[in-house]
Amino acid sequence: xxxxxxxxxxxxxxxxxxxxxxxxxxxxxxxxxxxxxxxxxxxxxxxxxxxxxxxxxxxxxxxxxxxxxxxxxxxxxxxxxxxxxxxxxxxxxxxxxxxxxxxxxxxxxxxxxxxxxxxxxxxxxxxxxxxxxxxxxxxxxxxxxxxxxxxxxxxxxxxxxxxxxxxxxxxxxxxxxxxxxxxxxxxxxxxxxxxxxxxxxxxxxxxxxxxxxxxxxxxxxxxxxxxxxxxxxxxxxxxxxxxxxxxxxxxxxxxxxxxxxxxxxxxxxxxxxxxxxxxxxxxxxxxxxxxxxxxxxxxxxxxxxxxxxxxxxxxxxxxxxxxxxxxxxxxxxxxxxxxxxxxxxxxxxxxxxxxxxxxxxxxxxxxxxxxxxxxxxxx
Amino acid sequence: xxxxxxxxxxxxxxxxxxxxxxxxxxxxxxxxxxxxxxxxxxxxxxxxxxxxxxxxxxxxxxxxxxxxxxxxxxxxxxxxxxxxxxxxxxxxxxxxxxxxxxxxxxxxxxxxxxxxxxxxxxxxxxxxxxxxxxxxxxxxxxxxxxxxxxxxxxxxxxxxxxxxxxxxxxxxxxxxxxxxxxxxxxxxxxxxxxxxxxxxxxxxxxxxxxxxxxxxxxxxxxxxxxxxxxxxxxxxxxxxxxxxxxxxxxxxxxxxxxxxxxxxxxxxxxxxxxxxxxxxxxxxxxxxxxxxxxxxxxxxxxxxxxxxxxxxxxxxxxxxxxxxxxxxxxxxxxxxxxxxxxxxxxxxxxxxxxxxxxxxxxxxxxxxxxxxxxxxxxxxxxxxxxxxxxxxxxxxxxxxxxxxxxxxxxxxxxxxxxxxxxxxxxxxxxxxxxxxxxxxxxxxxxxxxxxxxxxxxxxxxxxxxxxxxxxxxxxxxxxxxxxxxxxxxxxxxxxxxxxxxxxxxxxxxxxxxxxxxxxxxxxxxxxxx
Numbered sequence: 001x002x003x004x005x006x007x008x009x010x011x012x013x014x015x016x017x018x019x020x021x022x023x024x025x026x027x028x029x030x031x032x033x034x035x036x037x038x039x040x041x042x043x044x045x046x047x048x049x050x051x052x053x054x055x056x057x058x059x060x061x062x063x064x065x066x067x068x069x070x071x072x073x074x075x076x077x078x079x080x081x082x083x084x085x086x087x088x089x090x091x092x093x094x095x096x097x098x099x100x101x102x103x104x105x106x107x108x109x110x111x112x113x114x115x116x117x118x119x120x121x122x123x124x125x126x127x128x129x130x131x132x133x134x135x136x137x138x139x140x141x142x143x144x145x146x147x148x149x150x151x152x153x154x155x156x157x158x159x160x161x162x163x164x165x166x167x168x169x170x171x172x173x174x175x176x177x178x179x180x181x182x183x184x185x186x187x188x189x190x191x192x193x194x195x196x197x198x199x200x201x202x203x204x205x206x207x208x209x210x211x212x213x214x215x216x217x218x219x220x221x222x223x224x225x226x227x228x229x230x231x232x233x234x235x236x237x238x239x240x241x242x243x244x245x246x247x248x249x250x251x252x253x254x255x256x257x258x259x260x261x262x263x264x265x266x267x268x269x270x271x272x273x274x275x276x277x278x279x280x281x282x283x284x285x286x287x288x289x290x291x292x293x294x295x296x297x298x299x300x301x302x303x304x305x306x307x308x309x310x311x312x313x314x315x316x317x318x319x320x321x322x323x324x325x326x327x328x329x330x331x332x333x334x335x336x337x338x339x340x341x342x343x344x345x346x347x348x349x350x351x352x353x354x355x356x357x358x359x360x361x362x363x364x365x366x367x368x369x370x371x372x373x374x375x376x377x378x379x
Numbered sequence: 380x381x382x383x384x385x386x387x388x389x390x391x392x393x394x395x396x397x398x399x400x401x402x403x404x405x406x407x408x409x410x411x412x413x414x415x416x417x418x419x420x421x422x423x424x425x426x427x428x429x430x431x432x433x434x435x436x437x438x439x440x441x442x443x444x445x446x447x448x449x450x451x452x453x454x455x456x457x458x459x460x461x462x463x464x465x466x467x468x469x470x471x472x473x474x475x476x477x478x479x480x481x482x483x484x485x486x487x488x489x490x491x492x493x494x495x496x497x498x499x500x501x502x503x504x505x506x507x508x509x510x511x512x513x514x515x516x517x518x519x520x521x522x523x524x525x526x527x528x529x530x531x532x533x534x535x536x537x538x539x540x541x542x543x544x545x546x547x548x549x550x551x552x553x554x555x556x557x558x559x560x561x562x563x564x565x566x567x568x569x570x571x572x573x574x575x576x577x578x579x580x581x582x583x584x585x586x587x588x589x590x591x592x593x594x595x596x597x598x599x600x601x602x603x604x605x606x607x608x609x610x611x612x613x614x615x616x617x618x619x620x621x622x623x624x625x626x627x628x629x630x631x632x633x634x635x636x637x638x639x640x641x642x643x644x645x646x647x648x649x650x651x652x653x654x655x656x657x658x659x660x661x662x663x664x665x666x667x668x669x670x671x672x673x674x675x676x677x678x679x680x681x682x683x684x685x686x687x688x689x690x691x692x693x694x695x696x697x698x699x700x701x702x703x704x705x706x707x708x709x710x711x712x713x714x715x716x717x718x719x720x721x722x723x724x725x726x727x728x729x730x731x732x733x734x735x736x737x738x739x740x741x742x743x744x745x746x747x748x749x750x751x752x753x754x755x756x757x758x759x760x761x762x763x764x765x766x767x768x769x770x771x772x773x774x775x776x777x778x779x780x781x782x783x784x785x786x787x788x789x790x791x792x793x794x795x796x797x798x799x800x801x802x803x804x805x806x807x808x809x810x811x812x813x814x815x816x817x818x819x820x821x822x823x824x825x826x827x828x829x830x831x832x833x834x835x836x837x838x839x840x841x842x843x844x845x846x847x848x849x850x851x852x853x854x855x856x857x858x859x860x861x862x863x864x865x866x867x868x869x870x871x872x873x874x875x876x877x878x879x880x881x882x883x884x885x886x887x888x889x890x891x892x893x894x895x896x897x898x899x900x901x902x903x904x905x906x907x908x
Binding site: 138148159185186 | 639654893
């Protein structure tokens with residue numbers, strides 16, 4: 001994604017404006033950039049939860065900073081976006097989306113159904129898992145395709161070593177091998193893809209490689225179908241997300257091979273970063289912030305960041321020692337009343353009644369909860 | 380000797396399936412097996428890898444191959460394994476520490492006979508120790524011109540190689556390069572103790588390639604030239620551009636002109652995408668690749684019919700390497716370059732962007748000496764100095780030479796080092812001087828390239844003369860070059876089959892999937908990746 005054609009821009013502009021809409025009046029435009037590229041910093045993760053940007057997280061990991069600047073400049077010049085002060089006491093600037101900007105978002109939805117394609121996406125939950133699922137699928141298809149034709153020499157499309165090792169390892173398992181010999185992957189792919197339109201099926205299958213074809217890039221598919229590249233990328237994410245959810249929901253009984261492709265094998269808590277996971281382990285053993293700081297030789301700020309991360313992702317954690325229920329309610333009430341999630345403003349309003357950490361914890365837990373509900377039964 | 384000859388011929392047929400050696404190959408191998416240090420000057424596509432791969436089957440201990448090209452080592456190891464060789468491996472910075480440890484154990488245990496290693500890995504004492512313990516039978520150095528500070532591709536890590544050769548017991552050295560001027564050859568021979576008689580030279584002349592330069596006055600004329608050439612040339616080909624942006628622009632230009640069977644290729648693209656494009660090209664599913672110089676290394680496609688240069692390269696060495704990919708099958712091919720003098724601005728800009736001022740050097744030394752942990756990440760250096768990885772490597776190298784730092788080790792996260800005893804002011808001066816010299820050498824390469832473009836004599840002879848070859852009696856198959864006269868239409872006759880795209884109506888999920896996954900034809904047992 002470098003220089004955009006007018007048609008590509010026509011998709012990207014409303015897509016980005018739609019994300020900015022959620023952040024208007026609260027954060028800088030830059031924060032959306034970090035969401036789009038999938039930065040792992042706590043601030044970015046919190047933004048995603050607070051402002052419900054789950055579909056946007058890691059949507060374009062290779063998005064260049066220069067391009068981003070061009071978008072912002074263009075939006076400002078076109079009068080779709082305005083710079084604005086966040087509040088009286090705060091010097092930091094935020095922005096507003098104008099009526100014309102909202103119309104752009106609306107137009108993108110009408111023209112390209114952007115809202116529809118975005119709705120099932122969730123980069124926080126599925127981001128890397130989606131990529132892994134896709135790479136494993138791609139390499140497994142290529143491998144089977146060649147083995148069936150007794151061709152042992154082929155150049156693996158997926159170069160990532162962990163993925164190669166994974167496929168290799170699974171191919172040697174007797175049960176898996178038995179299934180693959182009996183066209184199980186073919187049957188499962190047929191079943192999982194059959195509910196979709198032909199162009200959706202083709203979007204996925206055209207990209208696969210094997211003895212009979214070398215996969216097409218999304219760019220080539222966009223040339224063939226005449227659709228702008230970003231839209232094709234978005235549709236592919238949509239399709240993969242739907243497939244992954246379907247496989248996970250239906251389970252091993254129905255999709256034994258695809259379920260294996262979708263599984264995450266990891267000893268550590270997949271919801272947390274490695275370091276925060278370690279802090280969580282110590283918290284559960286009953287250690288306090290000070291003790292964790294000493295034991296792990298971490299700064300206070302780092303451990304506090306971990307607590308916020310845990311509050312976001314682990315609803316089972318008993319937060320009360322750090323955030324009594326009444327303080328939490330007070331913070332949430334204040335936040336709602338002021339119509340903001342900005343720490344500084346809330347802190348100024350509550351003064352010594354609570355700490356910054358407590359505000360962050362309250363907002364984090366609330367954000368995590370909201371998301372759990374939103375993701376609810378439909379997944 | 381006779382017995383050895385027979386052995387070599389037999390191995391050639393048995394392991395490689397070739398009936399006979401190509402020029403220079405046998406001579407180099409025989410000299411090596413006699414224990415001599417040799418330098419092979421072999422044209423791109425001249426069969427360099429065979430010269431170490433074959434002896435590695437015969438020699439008792441390890442054959443070590445030093446190469447800076449990670450893609451090449453991955454590619455060759457993958458191919459050799461596909462052919463059934465289990466005794467090959469590679470070590471480079473892309474491996475994590477545990478993988479390296481595991482490999483070193485296996486090396487010491489004698490599991491491998493052919494090992495590829497990237498030059499920076501030879502800085503690690505543990506690696507050198509493992510090699511010494513295993514014993515090295517042959518020390519091959521690919522892209523040997525990288526050792527020359529006057530070369531177009533100087534790599535600081537190469538300067539350590541002579542001492543590594545000694546450290547592993549001074550086995551015979553095989554230095555290989557496709558492109559080296561007389562002075563670079565001299566330097567390689569001096570550093571690796573190679574006798575003049577042990578220099579084996581394949582002529583760089585490629586009789587089946589015709590050279591064409593078209594001088595134009597504007598960017599617009601360049602585009603017209605390119606589209607005209609693409610509309611008339613037959614077979615598959617590559618268009619080289621100097622920047623990623625230009626690649627994308629040219630791809631767009633082609634598509635707008637109705638040339639659909641084209642794809643861009645550059646280092647900024649995703650790994651999977653790059654593999655797909657390369658494979659499509661190899662299997663003739665894709666006819667045209669528009670690329671930066673990131674494309675081509677290790678791409679073994681015999682029937683590339685043309686290479687076009689939308690921008691001229693930064694040196695004649697690079698040019699020869701890029702057009703050398705044409706017609707490895709021996710059939711006629713076309714090298715066309717559209718020359719617009721205004722493009723010099725791109726090269727000047729790139730040179731400027733990578734050059735470091737005295738102030739940069741001083742700031743670098745301050746950061747390095749001022750970092751208490753003696754560990755600096757790429758990101759930190761990048762933010763504080765705004766420099767790229769190549770520049771960091773050069774700076775650390777010269778800083779070590781100037782005694783400012785010692786025991787510099789490159790890890791996955793950045794540089795780890797100790798402080799030296801050098802005096803900062805003197806060191807800064809020395810480093811800045813060295814850097815200026817390297818920059819000057821690059822500038823001269825660029826000027827030589829531009830001189831070649833401007834001169835009016837035979838293009839083929841001028842290339843030969845630049846590389847210090849006999850310029851008389853050079854042969855060619857069909858046409859020589861645009862200065863001697865050539866018929867461009869000759870290269871348009873054979874046309875590659877256009878890839879057909881299925882219409883949506885014809886496309887059927889069951890059919891395509893069934894064909895792809897070879898339904899009900901049984902999975903062969905014992906298959907492996």
